[in-house]
Amino acid sequence: MSPSPRKNQELSVTVTQLGARGDGLAVDDGGNRYYVPFSIPGETVRIRVGQKRGDGFATDLLAIESPSAERRDAPCPHFGRCGGCALQHVTDPAIADFKRQLVEKALARKGLTDLPFDTPMTTPPAARRRARLAILRLKGRSVVGFNERMGKMVLDLKQCPVLSPAIEKLIPVLRNLANDLPALGKGGDVQITEGDTGLEVVFAPTRNADLSLEERERLLAFAEAEDIARIAWESDGYLEPVAGRRAVRVSFAGVPVDLPVGSFLQPSRDGETHIAGLVRDGVGDAQRVADLYCGCGSLTFPVATLPHQPIVFAVDGLDSQIGALRRAAAGLRVTAGVRDLAKDPLSVQELNKFDAVVFDPPRAGAASQAETLAQSEVKRIVAVSCNPSTLARDLRILVDGGYVIDRVVPVDQFTWSAHVEAVAILRRA
Template sequence: MSRRPRLTQPRHTHHRRQQSGRAEPIEALVSEIGARGDGIAQSDQGLLFVPGTAPGDRVLVRPGPRRGEGRAAELLEVLEPGPDRVDPPCPHAKSCGGCSLQHIHPDTIAGTKRSILADALAHRGFDADIVTETRSVGPGTRRRLRVAVRRLGGRTVLGFNERASGNLVDISVCPIARPELVSLFPALRKLAASLNSLGKGGDFQLTLTETGVDLLIVPMRDVDPDLGERRRMVDFAEDHDLARIAWEIDAIPEPIVARRDAVMRFGGVPVALPMGAFLQPSAEGEAILVELVRAAIPGGADAVADLYSGCGSLSLPLVADGRNVLAVEGESAPVGALRAATGGMRVQTECRDLARAPLTVRELDRFDAVVFDPPRAGAAAQAEELAHSKVPRVIAVSCNPSTLARDLRLLVDGGYVLDRVVPVDQFTWSAHVEAVAVLSRPTE
């Protein structure tokens, strides 16, 4: 749980305006961390949202523009650190906007993630006690990174944006990421500098698979690389033992070099990932989600539907448990990858847009359990159908507390009982939180 000090009034509550129109600096005491990762402090102007602060920090801030129920504020100085403040491990922490919480003690972060989830559920009428303690994943585990590159005259910058800014911070290390990805940063800068077709820059999407790094290059402009650039990318893949490289044009990845399939194992089954396919940020986070979903499905449940199934990270462990699984996904490439990997296994696949054409009550009622893991927009249409179904057990996996709470309210209003919600912190040092919710249909 987070160690939070009691909220007190700031020492200076006066507020004057400078001739420039900017607010005078004031002192404030940070009481907690909000849903965006900013510290929340009280002042004579109401709530202040102060990035880079921790609970208990006494700070000097400059109030800024209105934001929601308060004002954004610029942190000028930490006058007295609170008990939850720690030294950030990353040398880029003050400038890079990729992480917002690494200056806060891990126990406090875990409590904050639980509170973010509980607050979202409370807005839909749920009791905070339904939320368990947070399951956390540590740094150095992230296997997916999307880094920006900019070609600025004689130099090339690779990194992440400053907080609330379009300025790019050139980074040399990234403590949240797997070392295999970070070690490529210097070589990726040189590669970007040699690719004139990038124009001013673009993004490098890196995925560490079991067979090597999968690199997708997304230029800022839709321009095909020339023959020489293609040759340089082939050489880069050879020199650094990458699995493959693709170049995205009009949102479609074009393979440049494929030395081997980019493979991940789900439930012990090797699956060749489509380029750009969704993958949980870390293997450790994925393992927690799989564990929670497996534990939530009753032993006698035979028929299970896995909705928004992707490439099968949840489907295949359930098949390994002896379940008969229907895996439904809206994109054809993941469906094809899962189908190719599971010939003769106890899994059926279907490509279907569940937002426009959710499984109907009639289709759902044959299942003993349903799992759904939608994108951030949630699964409102599918939750509506589930709410009228007879499915005994429903497990919702979500990376958006707000849409999760909405979908859970639909299910509970339809007669389900919300048993528990487990926060999973696999987005290390960010304000994002994953969750697994378990619901049961009472027997008549």
């Protein structure tokens, strides 16, 4: 067995691929693996060996001895410290190839190979309409931003080329506001969502706390001054609207939906539109469609408004989201129900009523629902996922049940990060 390197030892290594976190991977002659931040396959780099990390070693990048043609200057001055981005130093085509490989490798680990892959859809900068930032209240000032890379400190964000202009513009104002909110204690999170009618701002202190009357008045004045559509305060798992000047509304395929407080929304409009188009193609001319894990209807309404007007049954585990969907669905052939699909998936008998099924679960995937789908007679399935590993598991279940994967499309909504989503279209063989 090759001896392990010493901590703080300096080495020159050649990067061969990007790892799942976006770090470069290098292997020395003795088989030791090194994870090299901000490096690109093909580069020879000088590194300092750090702590053991998984099956290899974390490192610091000291110098790029032989740069890749895919290297470029990072557009953000925070890059390298901020934990939000890992790939700003890489050209767009190389990032797209990396995102495709992430999905391909995840599926290959489950024996799903030689599949038809589309070129990844990529969201441009300044398009992120949903972000969760950290707040740290210090003596006499506050810090608002993302956590630092590989650390717990909060980077005081001055600019962010990923965020939409409306969200980026709000950051310095939030920094000042946090100073006037003692209920935040030492800090917490703030989630900002941009709807068609304006921003929703949700504060979540690290420790449960109630707002004082003075703080509520401060938040109302802040909403007026910054034209915020809605402000809410999260404490003990409860979301309390504090300032509601107007509904936070979005349009799905031309259908306006008023979002409940704190609702899920796809990170970008471009990504949402692209995924919806893939789903519409995938269900084709199906007359009866089930949309599982439907949220507020971002895929329900694009399907329901197809020219042949299919009947759509939408299911989600949250009462608030189903309520919003039902109110928006007036006049359409849409019904909806509340159901925890992880614990109570649609049965084979229920599924057999549909010509097509769409499912878009959280990161944990849809294993229970995939098991019953694999036994069903549903002709077409469209699987949408934000986690390639659980998508691969669910697709393996479906393929073992007799389905054929016709198309896989990576969708990159998290610009310059190591995250990727994907859509898979299947049919009953």
